[in-house]
Each structure stands twice: as structure tokens, then as C-alpha cells.
Amino acid sequence: MINGADIHLLLPEIILGLAAIVVMLSIAVKRCHLFAHIFSLAAFALAFISLFLIHVNGTQVTDLFITDGYSRFFTGLIIAAAFFIAAISYPYFKTRDIHKEEYYILLILATLGAVSMVISNHFISFFLSLEVMSVSMYSLIAYLKNDSIGIEAGIKYLVMAAVSASILLFGFALIYAQTGQMELSKLQGTISAAVAKDILFIAGMALVIAGIGFKMALVPFHLWTPDIYGGAPAPVSAFVATVSKGAAFAFLLRFFHDLNGSVHNSVWIAFAVIAIASMLIGNLLALRQQNIKRILAYSSIGHLGYLMVALLAASVVGIKAAVFYLVTYFISMLSAFGIVSYLSGKDNELYDLDDYKGLFWQRPWLAALFTMVLLSLAGIPLTAGFMGKFYLLLSGIGSSLWILTIVLVVSSFVGLYYYLRVALMMFTHSELPRQKFKGGSFVPASILLALMFIFLLWIGIFPGTLLDIIQHLIPAI
Amino acid sequence: MILLDLILILLFGGFVSWLISKWNQLAGRIIALITVIIDLIITMIIWISHAPTVSLLNKGPWISDFNHRWIPQLGVSFHLALDGLSLVMTALTLFVGALSIVASWKEVREKSGFFHFNTLWLLAGIVGVFLSMDLFLFYLFWELMLVPMFFILSIWGYENRKYASIKFFLFTQISGLLMLLAILGLYFIHGNATGTYTFDYFALLGTSSWGPLGFWLMCGFLIAFLVKLPAVPFHSWLPDAYVQSPTAGSVILAGLMTKTAAYGLLRFVLPLFPRSAHAIAPLMLLLGVIGILYGAKMAYAQTDLKRLVAFSSLSHMGFILVGVFSFTALAYQGTLMEMVTHGISISALFIIAGAIHERTKDREMGMMGNFWEQMPRMGGITLIFVLASLGLPGLGNFIAEFLVLGGAFQAHALWGVLAAIGLVGSMIYSLVILQRIFQGESRKEWKLADFSIRELIVMACFIIVIFWLGFFPQTILHTTQPVFDHIEQQVDIHAIQQGGAS
Numbered sequence: 001m002i003n004g005a006d007i008h009l010l011l012p013e014i015i016l017g018l019a020a021i022v023v024m025l026s027i028a029v030k031r032c033h034l035f036a037h038i039f040s041l042a043a044f045a046l047a048f049i050s051l052f053l054i055h056v057n058g059t060q061v062t063d064l065f066i067t068d069g070y071s072r073f074f075t076g077l078i079i080a081a082a083f084f085i086a087a088i089s090y091p092y093f094k095t096r097d098i099h100k101e102e103y104y105i106l107l108i109l110a111t112l113g114a115v116s117m118v119i120s121n122h123f124i125s126f127f128l129s130l131e132v133m134s135v136s137m138y139s140l141i142a143y144l145k146n147d148s149i150g151i152e153a154g155i156k157y158l159v160m161a162a163v164s165a166s167i168l169l170f171g172f173a174l175i176y177a178q179t180g181q182m183e184l185s186k187l188q189g190t191i192s193a194a195v196a197k198d199i200l201f202i203a204g205m206a207l208v209i210a211g212i213g214f215k216m217a218l219v220p221f222h223l224w225t226p227d228i229y230g231g232a233p234a235p236v237s238a239f240v241a242t243v244s245k246g247a248a249f250a251f252l253l254r255f256f257h258d259l260n261g262s263v264h265n266s267v268w269i270a271f272a273v274i275a276i277a278s279m280l281i282g283n284l285l286a287l288r289q290q291n292i293k294r295i296l297a298y299s300s301i302g303h304l305g306y307l308m309v310a311l312l313a314a315s316v317v318g319i320k321a322a323v324f325y326l327v328t329y330f331i332s333m334l335s336a337f338g339i340v341s342y343l344s345g346k347d348n349e350l351y352d353l354d355d356y357k358g359l360f361w362q363r364p365w366l367a368a369l370f371t372m373v374l375l376s377l378a379g380i381p382l383t384a385g386f387m388g389k390f391y392l393l394l395s396g397i398g399s400s401l402w403i404l405t406i407v408l409v410v411s412s413f414v415g416l417y418y419y420l421r422v423a424l425m426m427f428t429h430s431e432l433p434r435q436k437f438k439g440g441s442f443v444p445a446s447i448l449l450a451l452m453f454i455f456l457l458w459i460g461i462f463p464g465t466l467l468d469i470i471q472h473l474i475p476a477i
Numbered sequence: 478m479i480l481l482d483l484i485l486i487l488l489f490g491g492f493v494s495w496l497i498s499k500w501n502q503l504a505g506r507i508i509a510l511i512t513v514i515i516d517l518i519i520t521m522i523i524w525i526s527h528a529p530t531v532s533l534l535n536k537g538p539w540i541s542d543f544n545h546r547w548i549p550q551l552g553v554s555f556h557l558a559l560d561g562l563s564l565v566m567t568a569l570t571l572f573v574g575a576l577s578i579v580a581s582w583k584e585v586r587e588k589s590g591f592f593h594f595n596t597l598w599l600l601a602g603i604v605g606v607f608l609s610m611d612l613f614l615f616y617l618f619w620e621l622m623l624v625p626m627f628f629i630l631s632i633w634g635y636e637n638r639k640y641a642s643i644k645f646f647l648f649t650q651i652s653g654l655l656m657l658l659a660i661l662g663l664y665f666i667h668g669n670a671t672g673t674y675t676f677d678y679f680a681l682l683g684t685s686s687w688g689p690l691g692f693w694l695m696c697g698f699l700i701a702f703l704v705k706l707p708a709v710p711f712h713s714w715l716p717d718a719y720v721q722s723p724t725a726g727s728v729i730l731a732g733l734m735t736k737t738a739a740y741g742l743l744r745f746v747l748p749l750f751p752r753s754a755h756a757i758a759p760l761m762l763l764l765g766v767i768g769i770l771y772g773a774k775m776a777y778a779q780t781d782l783k784r785l786v787a788f789s790s791l792s793h794m795g796f797i798l799v800g801v802f803s804f805t806a807l808a809y810q811g812t813l814m815e816m817v818t819h820g821i822s823i824s825a826l827f828i829i830a831g832a833i834h835e836r837t838k839d840r841e842m843g844m845m846g847n848f849w850e851q852m853p854r855m856g857g858i859t860l861i862f863v864l865a866s867l868g869l870p871g872l873g874n875f876i877a878e879f880l881v882l883g884g885a886f887q888a889h890a891l892w893g894v895l896a897a898i899g900l901v902g903s904m905i906y907s908l909v910i911l912q913r914i915f916q917g918e919s920r921k922e923w924k925l926a927d928f929s930i931r932e933l934i935v936m937a938c939f940i941i942v943i944f945w946l947g948f949f950p951q952t953i954l955h956t957t958q959p960v961f962d963h964i965e966q967q968v969d970i971h972a973i974q975q976g977g978a979s
Contacts, residue, residue, distance in 0.1 A: 361588075381620040390613075390657070394551070397661040409658060413651040420627070420643050427632050467550045 009054050009067045012047040012075055013119075016112040019043030023105050033100045037090045040104040044083040044111070051076050063183050064125035065116075069473035073323065074118040074250040077330060081242050082111040084334050084448060089235040091442035092341045096144065103143055110136035110239065114247035123172040123182040126251055127165070130215070133244060134161045140239065141232040153231025160214065160224045168211025174204030184258045196264050205267045208255075209274070215248035218308070219277040222301045226289075229297035234349055237293055238337030241300045242330045249304065253311055253322055271312055275404060278305025279411040286418045293351045295418055296336055299377060302415055303329050309408055310392050313399040320470050321388075321395035327466060328388035328459060332376040335452040339370050342445055359426040367426045369453045374419040376456050379412055384459035479519065480543045480557040480608050483567070484601050486516050491597030498590025509593035510578050513600065517571035524564055524956070540564065547614075552664070552675035556611040561957040562813065566607045566740055569817050572942070573732045573824050574600040576935050580828045581725040583931075584835060585633055592633060592725075595625035599729055606737045612660045613676040615745075616653070619701070622734060623649055626726065633723040641714075641721035648714040652704035659697025662690055663749070682748060692757075695750035699757070702746065705738035706794050708761075709768040719787035720840075724831030727783065731790045732824035736816045739797045743809065743964065747801070751968040754802070761802040762885075762892045768795030770895075773902025777909060781840045782833065786826045789866060789906060792899060793819045799896050800881040804968055808884025809961040810954055814877035817953060818946055822865040822874055825939040826910075829859050832932060833914070836925045842910075847919035852927040856915040858936045865943050867907040868900055873946030 007014075022043075023036050051072055060066045086107055093100045113133025120126035138161070142154025176182050178201040179190040195201050214221040229237045256271075282301030289295045307329075310322035343350040343366070350356070360367035376385030389412065396405035459466055490512025498505030527540045540559045547555040559567070578596060585592045602625065605618030623646055631642035660676070667684050668674035675681070687694055704711040719727050747754050772792025779785040793815065800812030832855065833848075834840055849856035865872040868879075878900065886893030928936065946953065 375624065380624060381617045386620075391551075393657065393661055394664075397658065398665055405658060409651070409654040413647065413654060416647060416650055417643065420646055424631055424639055424642070427628065462548075464548050464550060467548065471550065 006059065006061045009059060009061050010065065010119075011050040011054055012079065013112060013115055015043060015047040015050055016079075016108055016115065019047075020105050020108040020112065023101065023108065027101045027105075031099070031101055033090070033094065036101040036104040037086065040086050040108055041083060043108060044079050044086060048076060048079045048083065051079075060121060060185070061119075064122045065119045066121035066185065067119055069475070070250075070254065070323075071119040073470070073473045074246070075115045077327060078111060078114050078118065078243050078247060081246070081330055081334055082107065082114075082239070084338065084452075085235050085238050085243075087448050088238070088338045088341050088445050091445050092233065092235055092344060095345075098144065098146070103140070106136045106140050106143075107239070109133075110140060111243065114243045117247040118250045120251060121184050123176070127169060127172065130168075130248075131165065133247070134165065137161075137236075137240065137244065140236045141228055143236065144233055147231075149231040150233065153228045156224055156231075157228050164211050164214035164221070167207050167214075171204045171207025171209075171211055174200050174207065178204065184255060188258055188260050191259070191263075202264055202266060205263060206270060209267075209270060212248050212252050212255075213274060216245050216252070216304050217297075217301050218274050218304055219281045219301060220274075222278070222282070225301060226285075226294040226297040229293045229300075230291055230351070234293070234337050234341030234344060234351075237296075238334055238341070241296065241333045241337065245300065245304060246326055246330060249307060249311075249322075249326065253319065256311055256314070257319065268312070271308060272404060275305050275308035275312060276407050278302065278308065279407050280305075280414075283411045283415040283418075286415065289418070290353050291351050292340060292353055292356070292422065293337075293349075295353075295422065296333065299415060299418070300329075300333060302411055303333075303377070305411070306389065306392055306408055309396045309401060309404045312404060313395040313401060315395060315399050317398050318395040320467075320474060321391040323470050323474060324391050324463075324466060325388035328376065328384035331452055331455050331459070332373050332383075332385055335369065335373045335449065335456070336377070338445070338449055338452065339366060339373070342366070342442075342449065353422065353425055356422065356425045357428050361429065366449075369449060370426060371423050372453060372456050374423050376460070378416045378419040382457065382460045384456045384463075387460055387463040478543060479523070480541055480559055481545075481555075483516055483519060483608070484557075484605050486512060486519075487597050487601035487604065490515075491594040491601070494597065495590040495594035498593065502586075502589050505590045505593055506578070506582060509597055510575060512597060513571055513575040513578060516604075517568070517575055520564070520568045520571055523559070524568060527564075542610075551613075552668075552673070552677075553613040554611050554675075554677060555614060556677060557605075557608040557614075558610040559608060560960050562740070562743065562960045563607045565813065565817060565953055565956055566736060567604050569736070569820050570600060570603050570607065570733050572938075573728060573820055574603075576938055577725040577728040577732075577824065577828075579931060579935050580728065580831065581723060584724055584831060588632070592629065595628045596725060596729070599625040599629070600733075603729075603733050603737060607740060610678040611676050612663065612678060612681065612745075615678075616657055616660055619656070619737070620650075620653055622737070623653075626730065626734065629726040629729075630718060630722050634721040634726065635723075636721075637717070638721045641717035644714045645718040648704055648711070649701075652701040652711075655697045656701035657697075659694040662694045662697070663687070666690065666694075678745075687750070687753075691750060692753045695746060695753040695757070698741065698746050698749075699761075702738040702741045703764070705741075706735055706797065707738075707791065708764045708794065708798055709771055709791075710764070712768075712791055715791060716784050716787050719790070719827075720781065720783040724828055724834075727787075727827040727831070728824040731787070731827060732820040735790070735794060736820055739794075739801065739812065739816050742797075742801045743812065747804075747964055748967045754968065755804070758802040758804070761798055762889060765795045765798030765802065766892055766895045766899075768792065768798060769899035770795075770902060773899055773906055776906040777902070780842050782830045782842050782845075782910070782914070783827070783840055785842070785906065785910060786823065786830055789826075789903065790819070790823050792903060793823070793866075795899065796878055796881045796896065799885050799892060803881075803885040803888040803892075804965070805884040805887050806961045806965045807887065808881055809964060810957065811877055811880025811882075811884055813957050813961070814873065814880055814946070814950060814953065818865070818873035818877045818943065821939055821943050821946075822862050822872075825858075825862045825936065825943075826866065828932075828935060829855065829862065832928070837923065842913045844920050845914045845923075846917040847915070848923070848925065849915040850919075851923065851925045852915075854928045854933065856911075858928070858940070859915060860911060861940055861943070863907045863911050867904045871944070871947045873943045873950065875947060876950045 110133050113129045116129035138158045142151045144150045181187050181190045217225040282298050286295050286298030310318045376383035379385045379389035494505045494509040543557040545555040547553050602618050602622035609615035627642050627646045707715050769792050772788050776785050776788035796815050800808040865874045868875045
């Protein structure tokens, strides 16, 4: 049972839940975009600060949730990302002719779902959190209701997510049927050698992989990704790319770790095949894209594939590498979508590759940041992405996963090509008038982007700080 | 500390030059030039003043050492060290770098600030490669060279620059990543054996055996260096990148970046994997000889001046490969001389090619001819470097090729003889440059200005050095002698211990 002493451990979630209600009520009183915006920023900031007030020591809050260093780290990461997304949303939606206030409710709720996923220790709590996030995301993706592509993306996501959720649920049910346990931390004890080999248990694992793989957009469950990224408003695409995937991955990593190798070899192989397919196919499909959001979509498929290598390394180094990589991935992806939405005008988004022609000569700092982001995604030294990829390779080789690491290297080589294409586009001379890059002169968003620039460099050059934080919070899950 | 300064000055100078160029291009250029010259002076001071080489940790003849904790969690330290080999290469880098800035004084007009930023960062990356004694740091600088070069190539290059720049980047990147895997392999094998996980060169050097993986780990290093050098089957990026670069880009690419690969072979492949290196030596000698002959043949067949020079560079790289894998101190010395003198002669040739292109807006030699009449100074200077390139005694390149061939002959007479045939080839294609461009009939009415004072100064610097090296090669040989004695010892001792390193 939950008791008064434990309730404060859920402080961030409670703050987010309350914030959503307050914004909702405020709309009933008076619609004000700026209020909703600033209030949600404050709520995220408060939730983030509250993380430092609670003392975590791996306490379980009822059977459903667990608050340890690991979950705290991810909660912080997700809230920080949501803060960034909320910040870049204001200039994006400001000029648009729609009701904007509800957007923030949905954003807060989706974030609430994501942080609850991260602290879940139980199939039920995970599933409910997942649904809180998914349902909010359906409407977020289709938020620009005058935009038929956005609506299409929303419906596509709705159908796909609903199907995958039921698959996931079925998988949980099968595992429960075999083990009689839905709590992650107790699951391992119930898996005897006989159970591990049982076909129903393996089938259950396979279905869980499919369900979570859908959220993480791993190949072959990736088909929705480019359409959703392309159709959703840029800030929402950022949310899909980072928070939603990150939360799913955080749970999967905990799940996989708690099983602690007591899974059948076939499950491991399935994961490995999915990882290899995601790395290769994600990067290969990105090669011919012309739409920058779709490029980022495919690239994110590849990146999640890289993360799987660290997951499969199944070592303490692997967990840290995965967490580290996820941070660098968050920073890069958020900045990339931040720039896209920053440059978007009133009615159109700047997503066509050709639109970026000559950006460097007109907005050098923005182009420099974007180049830095692309180099980081490609894993070129002095950027955060390089350190992340390096750490991944380190964990992979540390566990002797030679094939996976070689595939990682080859696919990041493929990936380099399309990142360079985008970078080259920005450095191409363009005779177009300055007006083209008119969008984006909102000071807070500029400051945040500048901050991202510093993060990218800082982690790239002095990764020790982040490594220490990870080491401190995640000695072991 | 001084070693760190060498790199920081370049990084900082590049940044300042970029900012200053916003309001005054000339000031930006001057700052860039002064930055490199300051660095060059520091290097020369080290060279002149260094006492009889001090021995560092008994690990070889080291002059200066800088070790700082960087990412202790992963066993990465910021470890720079300088021995005779690094010293000579650093001096070469800064010398050629400074002259390349002067040479492109007029060529790069647009965004010259960003250009100098890239040039200086590129030089910093190259210097970093020559000084790094931590494999992680080495890889970092190795990759860091790519990005500025990519921008120089893709922004200021010629008509087909995008294709060339992407090809260049991809080739070097994939090979670099394979090297990273190999580095990580070393890290873990060493760590598992000793309990200390570190990327430090000297610590890894102490490992006596890499186990069954040793050969493959060496291949990881080797592939990165062979692509960058480039050696024959991996050279397809070379003609594109060399030809499409602006002058300064070609100069740095051909004159300096290829030398990082040769340096890598001498510094890492041989001492870390002596036995595997011996095992693969026949193949490498074969590739070297093929490179010499094939490069010469291809150079002769070109009608584009820069392409011709590019393939001549490929041919000379073959000598380096032969020199490295002959395993004699004589050949090592020759390799180093080849690195230096080739760095100088190829730079001069690319600057001449750039100057001709600037004047004619054309690289096709078919349209040229009888340029001597209008540009006697350029013709005379070209003659000197053409002769240097074909290995005329009295010029530095002769010493280099002579030593390499001598060393190779000692070790494997057959390969020595085959490589020597390349000299005949280089004679032919080198003289063709002179003949097609400066002599013969003029095919078109050209109005051409001869070398300006600025260009003459650049050329004078190159000429002095190439003659100096031809007559007093001891200047360099003396500095590097202890290093190569040490390498020869390392490679040899291990080879004798049959059960030893792999």
C-alpha cells in the first residue's frame, strides 16, 4: 500500500498531473496562449527541481512504481526535453490560427505518461502510462487540424499504436500466464529453466518486443515513423523522436536488465536481428529522402538500433553507455527539430532539403548549430554524438559483440552520407533573398538553441561531467 | 605544456581570424598567417634548442611530454609527446601550412574568414595527430582533420566539389571507424590482461601479445592508413579530392594529410604489432610497388594538370609503403625523407598548378603550351620541382628515394629493383609537365602574367628547403636517427622472440 512517506517520491508526476489540470481550468476562465505556455514551462521546471528534493534509494512505491537513480535520471531527462519542446512550441504556434492552449495540456499529459513509464516496475503501470502518453500523442500529432497531412499522420498513429498496444498487452498476458508475476523486479526469480524454454513464454517475449519495438520504431515495426515525423508539427515530431522513444527504451532496458540473461537464446537473437535491421535499414532508407523531417525519422530508427547494441551488451558498461548515448541523442534530435521549427514560417514548415540552401551564408550561427547537430548525429569528434557512439562501441566490444559493432560502424558510415548532404546544402551558395529564413527571431528559443550548442560541445569535449552524473545515479540498476 | 600551446594557438588563431575577417579580410589573412608562423617559430626553437635527446621513461628518445587527465572514467588522458619524428613532421606541417596560406592569398575571396578558420583547424588536427600519444586522442585528431578539409573542399573547390568532398569524407571515415574498433580491441585486451583500462600509447606498447585477434587489430589500423595514404586499391578518392580542392586544400591534402598516414604506420602499426607487420609485409611491398608503377603510368596518361600531379603523388606514396615495410633503419630514414621532401615538392607543384589555373581558368594541358615565353620565372621554378620530383641528385627527393631503395634492396632485392623502375616512370611523367605546358606550340592566344613577388617568395622558401635537404639531409636524419633506431629495435627484437608479440 502507498503511504504518506512514499507519496513524495512521486512528486514530479504529481506536479505534472496538477499542472495539466490547472491549464485546463485556466482555459475555462480565459484563453491565453502566453499564460498556458509560461505556466507549462514553470510546471516542467518545478517538476525538474522537485527531483532534487526527493531522496531516492531504490524504494518501491507500491508494487507499481520504483524510484531509483535510474528512474530519476530518466525522469529528469524527459522533463528537460519536454521543457525544451514547450519552449520551442510557443513561436511555432504563435502565428497559427488555431486554439493553442490545449496543446500544452496534451504536452504535459504526454510527458506525465512518459515519466510514469520510466518509473514503472510493473506491467500494468507501464501499460497505463504508455496509454496516457499515446492517447495524448494522437491529438498532438493531428494538432494542426487544417493540415490534412497532419490529420492523416494522427490517424495512422492511432491505428498503429492501438494495434501495437494490444499486441503488447497480449505479450504481457502470456508472460504472466507462465510466470504468475507482473512485477519486473520479481520476474527473474520466477523464470526457471523450464519456463525460459517454454514456447508460450518465448511467444510472450516476442510480442512484448514487438509492442515496445513499435514505440521505439525499430525495424520491422518502423513503418509509421517517417509519416508521423513528416506530418506532425515539428515540436511534436521532436517529442515523438525523443521523449516517447526514450521512455520506451528506458523501460525496455530495465526489463531486459531485470530478466538478467534468464531469457532463452532465441530472444537474444531476435533482439540482435532487430538491432542490425534497424541500424542498416534506418540509415539506408534515409539516403534518398528530400524531406528533412523524414531524414531525421529514418536517422532516429538507426540511432535506436545503435542503442540496442548497448542493451545487448548486457553489462554495467552497456547500461551506462546506453544512458549516455540517449542523452546525446536527445540533445541532437531536440536541437535538430528545434531548428526546423525555429525556421518555420506562419503557414509552412521549412522541411524540404532545398529550402536549406545557403542557410550558412545568411544565418551563420543557426547553420553552425545545425551542422554541429548533424555532425553529432553522425558521430564526428568534438561533438556529444561522438562520445556517445564511442561509448556504445566500447560497451559492444567489451562484451565481444563483434558483429553488432561492425554493423554499427558500417551503418554509421552510411548515415554519414545523408548528414553530409544536408550540411552541404546549407553551405551551398544561394542567390535567394534573405527573406527566406525570416522565421525565428524569438529570443528565449534562441537562447535555448545556443544552450544546446554548448551542451553538444561540452559533452563532446568534457564528457567526464556527464559520466560522473551517470556513475553517481546508476551504479547499477 | 608547450605542446598543448602549439595546438591551442592554431585553434585560437583560427577563431580570431574568422571573427576579424567579418570587418576586414586582409586583417583576417594576416592573423591566420602570423598564427602559423608563431607556431613554426616555436617548433624551430624546440628543434634548435633540444639537447641531446632526453630519454623519457626509457621508452625511447623523447624530447617533450605533456600528460593531463582528461576522461579518467574511460582511461583517456590528454597525452602529447614529441620525439624527433614528430618534431620534423610538425615543422613540415607548419612550414607548408604557412606557405599555403600565402599561396591562396588571392585565390580565396569569398568568405575568406571561414576559409582560414578551416585551414588553421585543419593544421591543428594534423599537428595533433603528430603529437598524440593516447590512442583515443589520436583518433580524435585523426577525425578532426576531416571536417575542416571537407568544408574547404566543398565550399571553395572546383566544379565537381560536392561529389569529391563526400567521397573523400566517406572513404576516410569508414576506414577511421575500423581503426577505432581496433583501438577499442587493444584497450580491452590490454585491460583484461593487466586490469588497467587505458588508451595510453606507452602502456599499450608494453603489451607483449595481442592474442589471436592481433592480426585483425593491425588490419584495422592498416586500413585507415592505407586509405589515407592512399595505397593502390584504396586510392579512388584521391584524384577527385586532389583535383577539386582549391590550391591550399590540395597542398594540405597531398603535402600533409597523406603524411599522417605514413606517420601512423611508423608510429603505431610497426611498434604495436611487430609480428603481424612482418606477416603482412610481402603484401604491403607488393601494394607499394604496384602503387609506384601504376601511379606513374596513370600520371603519364592524364591531360589535366592537377590530376597528373595527383597521380604522381600516388606513385611517391608507393615508396613510403615500400620503405616502411622493408624494416631497415635505412629505409625508415628514407621514408621520413620522402615524407618531408614529397611534402615540399608536391606542395610546390600544386601551387604552380593553382597559379596556372588562376591565370588560364583551365586545367587541360591540351590547351596549353609555350608558356615559358610569357612566364619564364614560373617555367624555371617549375623545372626545379619537376626535377625534384623525378629525383635528381642535389635535391631532397633524390636522397629520400635513394635511401628507400637502398633499404628495400637490403631487405628484399626483388622489390627494390621493381620499385627502382618507378624512377624511370617518374622521369617521364615529370618531364611531360614541363614539355606540354611550358614548351611546344601555343594552341591558344594566352595573355598571362608571370609570378608575382608574393608567389616568388613562396617558391623561394620551397626551393631553399628542397636544395638544403638535397645537400644537408643530415639536418633531418640526425634528428630522427634515435627514433628509427628505437623502432628498428622494437620491430626486430619482437620478431626474434618467436613466441612473443603477434
